[in-house]
Amino acid sequence: MAEGIKDKVAIIGMGCTKFGERWESSAEDLMVEAFVECLEDAGIEKKEIQAAYLGTHFDEVNVGKAALPLAMTLKLPYIPVTRAENYCATATEAFRAACYSVASGAYDIVLALGVEKLKDTGYGGLPGGAAMGTTAFMIGPNRTAPGAFAQLATAYSAKWGIPMDKIKPAMAHISAKSHANGAINPKAHLRRVVTEEQIMAAPMIAYPLGLFDCCGVSDGSAAAIVTTPEIARSLKKNQDIVWVKALQISVSSGEESIYTNWDGAHLVTTRKASQKAYEEAGIKDPREEISMMEVHDCFSITELVTYEDLHISPKGGAIDDIMNGFYDLHGQIPCQVDGGLKCYGHPIGASGLRMLYAMYEQVLERIPEERKVKNARMGMTHNLGGVPHANVASIAIIGRD
Amino acid sequence: MIGICSYGGYVPRYRLNRSLIFNAMGWMNPANMALARGEKAVANFDEDSITMAVAAGIDSLKGIDRSKVQGVYFASTSMPYKERLNAGIITAALGLNDHIRASDFSGGLKAGTSALLSALEAVESKRTNNMLVCSSDCRLGRPASPQEMIFGDAAAALLVGDEAVIAEFKGSYSITYDFGDHYRGGIAKFDRQWEDRWIRDLGFDQFVPEVVNGLLERYQLKITDFAKIVYPCHYGAARKRLNKLLGIAPEADQSNLQAEIGESGTPQSLVMLVNALEEAKPGEKILVVSFGSGCDALYFEVTEDIDNKKDRDGISGCLSRKADLDNYQKYLVWRDILPGDVGLRAEEDLWTRWSLLWRKRKQVLGLWGSKCKRCGTPQFPAQRICVNPDCGAVDEMEEFCFSDKIGRIASYTGDMLAASYNPPAIYGNIQFEGGGKYMFDLTDCDLDSLAVGMPVAMSFRRKYYDEKRDIVGYFWKAVPMKEVR
Numbered sequence: 001m002a003e004g005i006k007d008k009v010a011i012i013g014m015g016c017t018k019f020g021e022r023w024e025s026s027a028e029d030l031m032v033e034a035f036v037e038c039l040e041d042a043g044i045e046k047k048e049i050q051a052a053y054l055g056t057h058f059d060e061v062n063v064g065k066a067a068l069p070l071a072m073t074l075k076l077p078y079i080p081v082t083r084a085e086n087y088c089a090t091a092t093e094a095f096r097a098a099c100y101s102v103a104s105g106a107y108d109i110v111l112a113l114g115v116e117k118l119k120d121t122g123y124g125g126l127p128g129g130a131a132m133g134t135t136a137f138m139i140g141p142n143r144t145a146p147g148a149f150a151q152l153a154t155a156y157s158a159k160w161g162i163p164m165d166k167i168k169p170a171m172a173h174i175s176a177k178s179h180a181n182g183a184i185n186p187k188a189h190l191r192r193v194v195t196e197e198q199i200m201a202a203p204m205i206a207y208p209l210g211l212f213d214c215c216g217v218s219d220g221s222a223a224a225i226v227t228t229p230e231i232a233r234s235l236k237k238n239q240d241i242v243w244v245k246a247l248q249i250s251v252s253s254g255e256e257s258i259y260t261n262w263d264g265a266h267l268v269t270t271r272k273a274s275q276k277a278y279e280e281a282g283i284k285d286p287r288e289e290i291s292m293m294e295v296h297d298c299f300s301i302t303e304l305v306t307y308e309d310l311h312i313s314p315k316g317g318a319i320d321d322i323m324n325g326f327y328d329l330h331g332q333i334p335c336q337v338d339g340g341l342k343c344y345g346h347p348i349g350a351s352g353l354r355m356l357y358a359m360y361e362q363v364l365e366r367i368p369e370e371r372k373v374k375n376a377r378m379g380m381t382h383n384l385g386g387v388p389h390a391n392v393a394s395i396a397i398i399g400r401d
Numbered sequence: 402m403i404g405i406c407s408y409g410g411y412v413p414r415y416r417l418n419r420s421l422i423f424n425a426m427g428w429m430n431p432a433n434m435a436l437a438r439g440e441k442a443v444a445n446f447d448e449d450s451i452t453m454a455v456a457a458g459i460d461s462l463k464g465i466d467r468s469k470v471q472g473v474y475f476a477s478t479s480m481p482y483k484e485r486l487n488a489g490i491i492t493a494a495l496g497l498n499d500h501i502r503a504s505d506f507s508g509g510l511k512a513g514t515s516a517l518l519s520a521l522e523a524v525e526s527k528r529t530n531n532m533l534v535c536s537s538d539c540r541l542g543r544p545a546s547p548q549e550m551i552f553g554d555a556a557a558a559l560l561v562g563d564e565a566v567i568a569e570f571k572g573s574y575s576i577t578y579d580f581g582d583h584y585r586g587g588i589a590k591f592d593r594q595w596e597d598r599w600i601r602d603l604g605f606d607q608f609v610p611e612v613v614n615g616l617l618e619r620y621q622l623k624i625t626d627f628a629k630i631v632y633p634c635h636y637g638a639a640r641k642r643l644n645k646l647l648g649i650a651p652e653a654d655q656s657n658l659q660a661e662i663g664e665s666g667t668p669q670s671l672v673m674l675v676n677a678l679e680e681a682k683p684g685e686k687i688l689v690v691s692f693g694s695g696c697d698a699l700y701f702e703v704t705e706d707i708d709n710k711k712d713r714d715g716i717s718g719c720l721s722r723k724a725d726l727d728n729y730q731k732y733l734v735w736r737d738i739l740p741g742d743v744g745l746r747a748e749e750d751l752w753t754r755w756s757l758l759w760r761k762r763k764q765v766l767g768l769w770g771s772k773c774k775r776c777g778t779p780q781f782p783a784q785r786i787c788v789n790p791d792c793g794a795v796d797e798m799e800e801f802c803f804s805d806k807i808g809r810i811a812s813y814t815g816d817m818l819a820a821s822y823n824p825p826a827i828y829g830n831i832q833f834e835g836g837g838k839y840m841f842d843l844t845d846c847d848l849d850s851l852a853v854g855m856p857v858a859m860s861f862r863r864k865y866y867d868e869k870r871d872i873v874g875y876f877w878k879a880v881p882m883k884e885v886r
Binding site: 124141209 | 752757761812814817828829838839848
């Protein structure tokens, strides 16, 4: 019987660049920036790293394929380096691979680093075209990410009989909260406070999602170094140690896309992955036991349904929690405490590690008072890669104790 | 008895009011004022002569076993491909057998009736049966030209066979002249024409009587024997003169739909014929005349079976569902006359991999999926392993066609970020009645009019155009239905 990952791996160092329109920086610059911070935090030397995983998604507009860019940029001395890719869960996959490498006993100290350079595409939003394969443009809809996720809203409205004019303000509250959190975070991409009124009045991107319902497309990199409990304790004497409590991935089986049993108003994979993660971490009631989280708020509506799919808000009832401030910075479960994808930014291949970085910094209480989550013991991250009808959901839970 | 067994018509949804064109371009050619009446039918940005022909073909095959169709003749002067059989694309889209004859008829505007005649004579030879004749055109006039005002887009389809004939073929007469009234060279985008007076006074005034009288003499008939006379001639005065000259009574003069559709080119006589058949009564004789590089005249007699085919959409059904295109510039962009900027996102290279398309031809062109023989679940695209989690059967599938199934909108959006010539790009999850689900583009609709649960029908459309390699790609889109029939 598999025991799961709980408490078998510790994070000893993390680094994360400022996300944003890093016109001056190449992917290589971003990797170095995240790595230097991460290595310093870990308090080890580069030669102690025994294996590494690189997360990148859009290789066509980024560093290309394979893991060579990481090895060659960081000058990793002929160690195993592997590229991990799984849509927006890419960085979490790199982290998962690093953790499993340690937990298996194959290696003692492993690096996971995610990087994405998206601002060389020449246009807003994510690239399409060849990145989507050879068949999608022939038979798939002429869709973008906002349009795919916007449909969660029309289906949610139909499923629960909630009119769009009640959903829109909840989505606006979600984005306003993330803007408020991002505004006080110097590493965030978007740092302006935006009111719910401004959000509601913004131009439409994909009905019913307006401009402020969509996250930023950014450049950035984030990294983590993980190790065994023994090495962590010896390196971090008399310090708090951040433990990996759960790592789960759930991938669509094709049912949401072409079978008829999915309502289009929730994320099947998020429900499954979070359920398994709670079991792995030994969490009975996530609403009471999770201190804070970073969820995949690529769009405000994604965050709204995710609250339900993480089994924290009741199904069809997230709007009440949202409007009551449950997920605000000083609410019961603060969400997107660093600004989220919405404002910290979303360089695909780095995002999962960026979320972990936010939770890690909170758990270690290395956060300025104004951004600090009270009693931040257990942090959860969630990625949703792909589109609601075909996606990869990842959950990571890390914590003290 | 051989003749027409079924008919179908198609007129695209959008109408461009001619006064709108004149208001935009009249400064350049004030004489067009005389033409600035009524409206012209305009193909949507994702339509062309192939897609319109498919739509008319679908209408004509309503209630007919498609496996019985033994041939497809496509007539048009605006075919998307010079090499790659256009009728072959139509054959695949209609889900017809592979082992049939298909051919393109082009060159002059009488190609529509020539294709019909060829089909009739093929059936007459008893070597084949149930030949589908589709004709459509999407001809362009330069901005400010009279043709821009006059032309309109439409399609017609006729199934020719020897069973359940609704209009018996009784005879024909043809004349052929190299008459350069309208012409386009091998690379021309726009129609060119010689002087109107010459086309009118020498062309219509001489050729139409010549072919009509030829037919009347050959079959010992009088013009008054015909309940309807179908002939194209958009010149109002010339038409009046011809009616008088030939003795065509006003009620026998089948409307050329100039005010509703415009001069549709190759399909013009067939569009008018379909429109006539919609109202035809058993025993009536119909005379069909085409015009363009000469004329064909065909003579039909309507049978009792006509009443069994009145459930077609036809031309009148399409005319009742029109929507205004209140924007002349949009028309110019749709026809690639005005090079509108769709943004860098539209410049992604889209390679059509012909070997891939060949492998997936039934899926892409015919909207074929599969149905699990064990649990009965229809699925698109076709699967090897059944998607039903309680089934999961491996390789127990049979082919299943979705193109004629009704779907319901499960979720939808209107996307302003996607590169589109008709933003917002509207698309959504479509759940088919009876099973199967897929995300399709929606077309011929407005975002505000959509709702979850709304019924949709599938429509064959242009999916993409690869400018670099001059490739038009086709696929199916969902079109909201007013009601489910």
